Structures are given as structure tokens and as C-alpha cells.
Amino acid sequence: MATATVTNHESASQDHEHRDNFVTKYLFTQDHKMIGKQYLITGMFWALIGGFLSILFRLQLGFPEMDLSFLRPLLGGWITESGSLDPTFYLALVTMHGTIMVFFVLTAGLSGTFSNYLIPLQIGARDMASGFMNMLSYWFFFVSGVIMFISLFIKTGPAAGGWVVYPPLSALEQAIPGSGLGMTLWLVAMTFFIASSLLGGINYITTVINLRTKGMSFSRLPLTIWAFFLTAVIGLLSFPVLFAAALLLVFDRSFGTSFYLSDIYIGGEALPNTGGSPVLYQHLFWFLGHPEVYIVLLPALGITSEVIATNSRKPIFGYKAMIISMLGITILSFIVWAHHMFVSGMNPFLGSIFMFLTLIIAVPSAVKVFNYLTTLWRGNLIFTPAMLFSIGLVSFFISGGLTGIFLGNSAIDIQLHDTYFVVAHFHLVMGSASFFGLMAGVYHWFPKMFGRMMDAKLGYIHFWLTFTGVYLVFFPMHYIGIAGFPRRYYSWTNFEFANMYTDLNMFVSVAAIITFTAQFIFIFNFFYSMYRGKKATLNPWRSNTLEWTTPLYPGHGNWPGEIPTVYRWPYDYSKPGAEDDFIPQTVPLSATPESNLPHEQELVKLELEIMKEDEEVLIANETKH
Amino acid sequence: MYGFLIGVGVLLLLSIIWMVYRIQTLVTVVKGSDKKIASGSNKVNAILFIVFMLGAGALMFWYSIKEYDNYQLPIGSEHGLVTDRLFWVTMAVTGSVFLITHVLLFIFPYKYRYSEKRKASFYPDDNKLEIIWTIVPGIALAGLVFSGWMAWSDITAPAPENAHVVEIMGYQFAWEIRYPGTDKVLGDYDYRLITASNSHGIDFTDKNSIDDFPSPVVVIPKGEPVLFKIRARDVLHSVFAPHMRLKMDAVPGMPTRFWFVPIKTTAEMRVELNNPEFNYEIACTEVCGKGHFGMRKIIEVIEPAAYQKWISEQRSFIQMDPALAEGLPSETKELAEIQLTEN
Numbered sequence: 001m002a003t004a005t006v007t008n009h010e011s012a013s014q015d016h017e018h019r020d021n022f023v024t025k026y027l028f029t030q031d032h033k034m035i036g037k038q039y040l041i042t043g044m045f046w047a048l049i050g051g052f053l054s055i056l057f058r059l060q061l062g063f064p065e066m067d068l069s070f071l072r073p074l075l076g077g078w079i080t081e082s083g084s085l086d087p088t089f090y091l092a093l094v095t096m097h098g099t100i101m102v103f104f105v106l107t108a109g110l111s112g113t114f115s116n117y118l119i120p121l122q123i124g125a126r127d128m129a130s131g132f133m134n135m136l137s138y139w140f141f142f143v144s145g146v147i148m149f150i151s152l153f154i155k156t157g158p159a160a161g162g163w164v165v166y167p168p169l170s171a172l173e174q175a176i177p178g179s180g181l182g183m184t185l186w187l188v189a190m191t192f193f194i195a196s197s198l199l200g201g202i203n204y205i206t207t208v209i210n211l212r213t214k215g216m217s218f219s220r221l222p223l224t225i226w227a228f229f230l231t232a233v234i235g236l237l238s239f240p241v242l243f244a245a246a247l248l249l250v251f252d253r254s255f256g257t258s259f260y261l262s263d264i265y266i267g268g269e270a271l272p273n274t275g276g277s278p279v280l281y282q283h284l285f286w287f288l289g290h291p292e293v294y295i296v297l298l299p300a301l302g303i304t305s306e307v308i309a310t311n312s313r314k315p316i317f318g319y320k321a322m323i324i325s326m327l328g329i330t331i332l333s334f335i336v337w338a339h340h341m342f343v344s345g346m347n348p349f350l351g352s353i354f355m356f357l358t359l360i361i362a363v364p365s366a367v368k369v370f371n372y373l374t375t376l377w378r379g380n381l382i383f384t385p386a387m388l389f390s391i392g393l394v395s396f397f398i399s400g401g402l403t404g405i406f407l408g409n410s411a412i413d414i415q416l417h418d419t420y421f422v423v424a425h426f427h428l429v430m431g432s433a434s435f436f437g438l439m440a441g442v443y444h445w446f447p448k449m450f451g452r453m454m455d456a457k458l459g460y461i462h463f464w465l466t467f468t469g470v471y472l473v474f475f476p477m478h479y480i481g482i483a484g485f486p487r488r489y490y491s492w493t494n495f496e497f498a499n500m501y502t503d504l505n506m507f508v509s510v511a512a513i514i515t516f517t518a519q520f521i522f523i524f525n526f527f528y529s530m531y532r533g534k535k536a537t538l539n540p541w542r543s544n545t546l547e548w549t550t551p552l553y554p555g556h557g558n559w560p561g562e563i564p565t566v567y568r569w570p571y572d573y574s575k576p577g578a579e580d581d582f583i584p585q586t587v588p589l590s591a592t593p594e595s596n597l598p599h600e601q602e603l604v605k606l607e608l609e610i611m612k613e614d615e616e617v618l619i620a621n622e623t624k625h
Numbered sequence: 626m627y628g629f630l631i632g633v634g635v636l637l638l639l640s641i642i643w644m645v646y647r648i649q650t651l652v653t654v655v656k657g658s659d660k661k662i663a664s665g666s667n668k669v670n671a672i673l674f675i676v677f678m679l680g681a682g683a684l685m686f687w688y689s690i691k692e693y694d695n696y697q698l699p700i701g702s703e704h705g706l707v708t709d710r711l712f713w714v715t716m717a718v719t720g721s722v723f724l725i726t727h728v729l730l731f732i733f734p735y736k737y738r739y740s741e742k743r744k745a746s747f748y749p750d751d752n753k754l755e756i757i758w759t760i761v762p763g764i765a766l767a768g769l770v771f772s773g774w775m776a777w778s779d780i781t782a783p784a785p786e787n788a789h790v791v792e793i794m795g796y797q798f799a800w801e802i803r804y805p806g807t808d809k810v811l812g813d814y815d816y817r818l819i820t821a822s823n824s825h826g827i828d829f830t831d832k833n834s835i836d837d838f839p840s841p842v843v844v845i846p847k848g849e850p851v852l853f854k855i856r857a858r859d860v861l862h863s864v865f866a867p868h869m870r871l872k873m874d875a876v877p878g879m880p881t882r883f884w885f886v887p888i889k890t891t892a893e894m895r896v897e898l899n900n901p902e903f904n905y906e907i908a909c910t911e912v913c914g915k916g917h918f919g920m921r922k923i924i925e926v927i928e929p930a931a932y933q934k935w936i937s938e939q940r941s942f943i944q945m946d947p948a949l950a951e952g953l954p955s956e957t958k959e960l961a962e963i964q965l966t967e968n
Binding site for chain 1: 917
């Protein structure tokens with residue numbers, strides 16, 4: 001067995017020493033590192049588009065009187081004669097902002113980038129289990145993006161029924177123009193996206209289970225890998241349900257079925273559909289939709305765990321508790337979906353059940369927060385930009401998580417459902433927290449990705465502007481939500497209960513524009529550092545994980561020689577007795593007798609035996625050649 | 626001209642920023658601080674966390690107190706008192722967790738910022754602590770859930786039999802109201818019967834529908850249970866009466882309901898708020914298309930006696946449009962004609 005592994009590794013490294021041309025290196029590459037970068041760049045592109053759309057509708061909400069004629073070259077007919085935004089297009093903007101941010105940026109851009117980039121590097125593998133499937137996964141995502149992008153420019157506008165695309169609104173072209181071709185393109189794009197997610201997810205799971213290097217047991221995996229692994233499991237189980245929901249919607253839209261449609265009189269005629277249920281769609285959608293929240297969030301939490309431990313120079317507190325919490329979140333994420341539907345007309349008894357289940361999921365989340373705090377406690381904190389973003393993430397996770405306790409309580413949710421309180425809640429806990437996880441990841445692994453350092457000072461400025469900016473945008477929305485302002489409203493002036501807070505909305509819009517602009521500091525830093533940044537050292541953050549044992553510019557196959565063996569968990573920071581404040585995973589326990597804990601000392605003997613065996617195998621191989 | 630000047634200004638600003646950036650990069654290289662594990666910025670960032678905590682905390686408290694009367698909507702229903710109390714209890718619990726965790730989160734960076742002289746403590750786990758902070762939030766949440774569940778069960782329990790029924794139908798982009806009339810039973814409806822003159826699709830062959838009447842405003846009595854029967858004609862809508870703490874989706878093909886007891890008349894509320902313009906309102910909270918933001922309906926809460934009087938003064942669909950009674954089977958037609966002659 002051992003023989004086979006070693007020879008495989010050798011031949012693998014030789015296989016990969018071929019020259020790539022431009023197309024196989026940058027476009028149709030099967031190298032997980034390049035695919036990760038492709039996801040990252042595409043994700044950044046979509047983040048800019050998604051952010052820009054939000055600025056457009058924030059202009060409407062903050063400055064309803066403003067003359068938007070200057071946008072006519074870009075938006076054409078969607079700016080009315082009087083220079084204001086078309087109310088239908090406003091809905092299209094919110095819809096596309098949600099779709100793009102949730103799926104393209106925070107699912108593909110975050111999980112796609114870092115699962116691809118880090119899984120093989122951190123578990124000690126040459127590449128993903130199937131490089132070809134991995135490549136396919138990116139290009140399905142790319143096609144999905146192209147279709148979604150095209151839908152932004154068609155005459156009837158893109159899908160406009162909210163990112164949840166509830167039928168009948170999304171099924172009937174008569175109800176809103178966006179439900180015509182725009183919705184068709186949305187469905188096609190999402191189909192490609194689901195295929196892409198599944199191809200990626202299967203790969204991540206297979207790779208983590210099968211391709212871990214020698215010694216890399218599940219109990220020695222960095223928390224990042226645990227997070228990516230569980231994320232992929234969630235995706236694999238929930239995305240097919242979204243596909244089912246979308247497929248039935250396609251049938252209803254195009255083939256006259258009545259899965260979701262019933263008793264509808266619209267545009268002066270009674271439709272023939274009877275017996276369908278719009279609530280069925282909501283169940284199916286949220287069966288993906290809620291796990292999706294954790295698909296977005298878990299990778300960010302995994303990255304944060306790694307970054308906080310490294311920069312606190314301290315082991316992550318409660319490694320096992322962290323894994324158990326993530327497992328708990330993974331399982332519970334599948335049985336809380338109907339808390340999005342307390343007032344949808346479903347049976348109130350179901351509401352009670354889902355309220356209990358929902359509030360249980362708050363417990364593992366709370367455990368994670370306490371563990372982060374304890375990791376910081378008595379650490380020796382270095383504030384790299386990645387560390388700042390991780391601390392920011394913990395802050396958002398607390399702020400947004402706590403408001404979830406209100407919304408998960410069905411009695412309180414009656415008032416808050418579909419108000420700005422919900423908008424504030426999920427933008428903090430899922431949107432901004434995950435976005436900060438993405439940022440932390442980029443700042444932390446940039447030296448590995450491009451062999452150069454990003455500028456730290458610009459990183460600090462970027463962090464402080466974004467951190468305060470995000471709070472200034474989303475914190476005021478709590479007040480607006482408690483006051484009852486409904487979501488997806490073009491304007492609130494029609495209602496007496498909601499005709500105030502024009503000043504607060506203006507404030508939010510200004511904060512949003514500043515925060516969005518601040519992201520260009522990052523864009524500049526990213527691309528400038530890619531070519532002109534300071535050359536990175538091999539292990540700039542003095543971290544323990546395996547990726548820092550690769551060369552500065554790792555080739556396809558990652559390690560030029562043998563894949564390193566792992567002898568310990570990844571969090572041996574500031575171990576008492578050790579000279580340095582970190583001991584990489586590749587350092588054998590037998591090499592550090594001064595810092596070994598009693599139970600580790602017992603493992604030394606076993607370890608020495610295994611090492612001896614390996615050596616014999618190696619020599620045997622040498623003589624064979 | 627202005628555009629040109631602004632352009633030059635922006636260009637100048639950008640080039641200054643660029644130069645400052647290059648100079649500071651060179652300075653760090655010369656000083657050799659880029660070789661250090663943690664540069665002077667470490668302390669600056671640590672202090673900024675404290676500054677942020679104090680600044681943002683002060684702003685939050687100031688605004689929350691100053692604006693309380695604005696964001697706390699007056700309560701118009703019995704169950705609203707319960708859910709609002711739950712809201713503020715939850716706010717107290719989560720608010721204290723919010724403050725404690727954030728104080729720790731922002732103080733730790735300052736207190737434990739990097740020092741070469743110090744080594745972080747190796748503290749990988751503590752099962753006792755993990756168990757404590759699993760169980761304590763568990764208990765707190767159980768308490769919140771249980772009180773929420775009790776309230777939810779009461780609110781969603783079947784309406785009392787004497788509840789006054791009002792039908793609210795949502796369509797793009799308005800609400801229509803139907804009252805059951807003197808027999809207190811709403812007549813059948815079928816969406817296929819909808820015409821320009823019968824926008825509800827009322828089935829007038831059903832005897833119960835003869836005395837049904839429409840109303841431009843939702844009029845309901847104070848202190849008595851009211852049952853909203855909610856339906857939609859085209860796409861999803863959602864009835865949201867913010868002062869009543871009431872929300873329920875209107876679903877085509879699946880009637881929904883919500884019952885409540887109003888506790889203050891519109892007139893009483895006007896006096897209390899010192900706002901003669903005050904009205905209870907209904908808005909739509911499920912995105913339904915272009916006019917989603919304009920689906921307003923007014924609820925008028927009046928004294929029960931006035932309510933009975935108001936009911937007796939209303940004219941039924943058939944009285945308003947006798948043509949609706951045409952082509953009815955003889956038995957129901959008689960009833961309809963009796964109604965017509967009564968007027």
C-alpha cells in the first residue's frame with residue numbers, strides 16, 4: 001500500500017512538468033490553483049456589477065427627487081421622461097443585485113475560489129480528484145454568468161420578481177415584463193450555475209476524503225478544509241432541489257402545467273390553471289435557500305478560523321467544538337427552511353415546529369463566536385489586513401446573528417417579516433460577514449496566489465472604510481425595519497406610517513456610495529500588487545499549514561518533490577517550550593521533544609516506526625530505478 | 626468648463642494620493658519596518674478598534690433613545706401588545722449579549738496586541754467552558770422560544786365564532802374589501818366569474834352572497850374580534866397592517882386568514898398621538914410588480930355601536946348594480962329582488 005502511494009506521487013510530479021501554452025494555462029486549465037484564481041477574478045467582476053446595481057437603487061431610495069438623466073446613456077428607457085428610475089426596473093435591480101451577490105459572488109466567488117485553491121494545497125494533494133470536472137465547473141459558471149449578463153440588457157429587462165422569484169409573479173409575463181425573456185434567461189443561467197456547483201462540490205468532497213497526504217487525518221485538517229468540505233456537502237444535497245423547483249417553474253411557464261399556479265385572473269382573462277400551489281414553490285426554494293445561507297457563510301467562517309489562529313499566534317480555541325458546531329449547523333440548516341414562510345399561509349403548526357428548530361441553530365453559532373473570542377484572549381495579535389477583516393467578520397456575525405433570534409421567533413416575525421429589519425439582518429450576517437471572509441482570504445493567501453505581498457497600509461484603509469461603511473449602511477436599517485418599512489419598495493411616500501426617515505435613507509445611500517467607492521482601493525491594491533507588489537517570502541504569516549511549504553510559484557502538482565507528510569494538527573502556535581511561536585504541520589513530533597505534550601510524547605515512538613518504514617520503501621524504490 | 630475643472634481636480638488628487646503612497650512604501654523599506662513582524666500600524670489598528678467601539682456605541686445609544694417614538698409604532702391590537710413585549714424582551718437579552726461580546730471583541734485587540742516580549746498562551750480547549758456556553762444560550766433561547774410559541778399559538782388559533790368577517794382580496798395593484806352583510810356569511814366566489822362589474826368573482830347563485838357588500842375602507846369595531854379572510858386574484862400579495870402587528874400573505878388559490886382584536890378607535894388614536902391626520906393603514910409586503918409600493922388601504926376602527934349602524938347603512942353589490950342579479954335561478958332571484966325593493 002505504502003509503496004503504491006509513494007510511486008504514484010513520484011510519477012504524478014513528473015507528469016506535470018510539461019509546458020503549458022496560453023490556452024491550457026490560463027483558460028482551459030485543469031490546475032486547481034488557476035481555476036481558483038479564475039473564480040476569484042470572475043467573482044470580483046460580479047461583485048462590482050452587483051454593487052453598482054445596489055448604488056443605482058440606493059440613489060432612488062435616498063434621493064427620490066434626483067434627476068437621473070445622466071444615467072440615460074447606460075440605462076436608456078429605464079430612466080423615465082422626468083429623469084427618475086422606472087419602478088419596474090427598480091424591482092429588476094433589486095432582483096439582480098440579490099441573485100448576483102448570493103450566487104455569483106458569495107457562492108462561486110468565495111467557496112469556488114478558496115475551495116479550489118486551498119483544498120489540495122492544505123491537505124497535501126497534487127490537484128483535485130478530477131481536474132477536468134473542475135475545469136468544467138468553472139466554465140459552466142462562466143456560461144451561466146454570460147447568460148445572466150445578457151439578461152441585463154434585453155428590452156423587457158432582467159428577472160424582476162425578487163431573487164427568490166416566487167411564482168405566480170415569476171411565471172406570468174402579464175404580471176411584470178421581467179417575467180418574460182428575462183426570467184427565461186435567469187432560469188437557464190441558474191441551471192448552468194447549479195450544474196457548476198454540483199461538479200465543483202463532488203470534486204471537493206472526493207478530494208478531501210481520498211487525497212489527503214500521509215498523516216493528514218480528519219482530526220488534523222485545518223478548519224478551512226472542514227468548512228469547505230461541509231459546504232460542499234450542503235451544496236450537493238440542496239442545489240438539486242433548487243433545480244427541481246426551477247424545472248417545475250419552467251413547466252408552468254412554458255408547457256401549461258399547474259404546479260404553482262391556481263385560480264388566477266390577470267390581464268382581463270381567467271387562466272385555465274387550477275390546483276397548483278405557490279407555497280409549494282416556496283418550500284422547494286427555501287429548501288435550497290436556507291442551506292444556501294450556510295453555503296455562503298461556512299467557508300467565510302473557516303477562513304476566519306485559520307486567519308485568527310495564525311495572527312493571534314494561538315491555537316484556535318476548541319478545535320473539536322468548532323467542528324461539532326459546523327456539523328450541527330450543516331445538519332440543522334436543512335430543517336429550518338420554513339422560517340422564511342411563517343406568514344406565507346402555511347399551517348401555523350408547522351410554524352411552531354420550525355421556530356423551535358430555527359432557534360436551536362443559534363446555539364452552535366453562539367459557540368463559534370465564543371470560541372473566536374477566546375482565541376483572541378491572551379493572544380499575541382498581529383493586525384494584518386486579513387486579521388482585521390476576520391475580526392470584522394466576527395462583529396458582523398454577532399450583530400446579524402442576534403437579529404436572527406427575533407426573526408426566527410414566529411410571533412415577532414409577524415411584524416418584522418419582509419421589512420427592512422430582515423434586510424439589515426441578512427446583509428450583516430450573510431452578506432457582509434461572508435464578504436469579509438472573502439476579503440480576509442484574499443489578503444491572507446495573496447502571497448501564495450501571486451508570490452507577492454499586497455500593500456498592508458492600503459489594506460488597513462480599505463478595511464476601516466469598509467467596516468465603518470457597512471455598519472453605517474446596515475445598522476440604520478434596523479430602525480427603519482422596526483418602524484415597519486417594507487422591502488422592495490420603490491418609495492414609501494404613499495403611506496403615512498412610512499413617510500418619515502427620508503434623512504436616514506439619504507444617509508444610508510451616501511454611506512453605501514462611499515463604501516462601494518472604497519472597494520476600488522482594494523481593486524487597485526490587488527492588481528498593482530499582482531505585478532509590482534513586494535516579493536513575498538515563503539511563509540509570510542509564519543503559518544503552520546501545508547500550503548506554505550510549497551515553492552513561491554508552485555507549478556501544477558504543487559510540490560516539486562515528494563508531498564510532505566503531516567505529523568501534527570495545524571494549530572501548534574506559541575507552544576510552551578518551543579523556540580518559535582509556530583510549528584508547521586510537517587515538523588515531526590520527534591523533532592520537538594521540548595514542546596511535546598504528554599500524550600504527544602507517547603505518539604513519538606509510533607511516529608518513528610512509521611518514518612523508518614517509509615525510509616525503507618524509499619530506498620527500495622531508488623534501487624529499483 | 627466645470628466638468629473640465631473637476632476632471633483636473635480629480636486627476637490632481639489622484640496623483641497626490643499616488644505620490645504619498647509611493648513615498649510611504651519607500652519610507653517603510655528604508656526604515657526596515659517591513660521586516661518586522663508587527664509594524665507601528667499594529668498599535669494604530671488596535672487603538673482604532675477602541676475608537677470605533679466608543680464612537681459607534683455612543684452613536685447607537687444616542688440615536689436609539691432619541692428616535693424611540695419614531696420607530697416604535699403605536700399598537701392598535703391586543704396581540705400586538707404581546708408581540709411587542711416579546712420583541713423588547715428579546716431586545717434586552719440579545720442587546721446585552723451584543724454589548725458584552727462586542728466590548729470583548731474590541732478590547733482584546735488593544736489589550737493583546739503584538740509584543741515581541743510576550744508569548745501567547747497555549748490554550749487549545751476547555752470542555753467545561755464549551756459546555757457552559759452551549760447550555761447557557763440553550764436555556765436562554767428555550768425561554769424565548771417558549772414564550773414566542775405561546776403567543777404564536779394564541780394568535781394563530783381559530784377565530785372566535787362571533788368574529789366580524791372582512792374579506793380582503795389583493796390584485797395588481799390594490800385591495801378590495803367585501804363584507805358578508807346581515808347573514809354574516811360570505812358568499813361563494815370563483816375566479817372564472819370575474820368580470821369588469823364583478824371584480825370579486827362573487828357567485829350570486831349562492832344565497833349567502835346576495836347581501837354581501839363592498840367598502841372602500843376597512844371598517845371594524847373596537848374591542849371585538851375581527852377575522853380577515855385574505856385572498857389574491859393574480860399574484861402573491863401580503864396584507865400588512867403595521868399598527869395592528871398583522872401580516873399574512875394573500876395567495877391565489879389558497880385563502881388565508883388572520884384574526885385580531887383592535888383596542889383603540891381611529892379617533893382615540895388621533896387624540897393620543899395628537900395627530901388629527903392619523904390613519905391605520907394596510908400595505909403590501911410581498912413583491913407583486915410595478916405598483917407594489919402603492920397598495921394602500923385604510924382601516925377605520927370605530928365603536929361597536931357605530932359599527933352596527935354603519936353596517937346597516939351599506940348597500941349590497943346587487944343593490945349597487947342590479948344587473949348582477951340577472952340570469953339567476955328563480956329562488957335566489959327572489960331574494961335579490963326582495964333586497965332591491967327594500968331600498
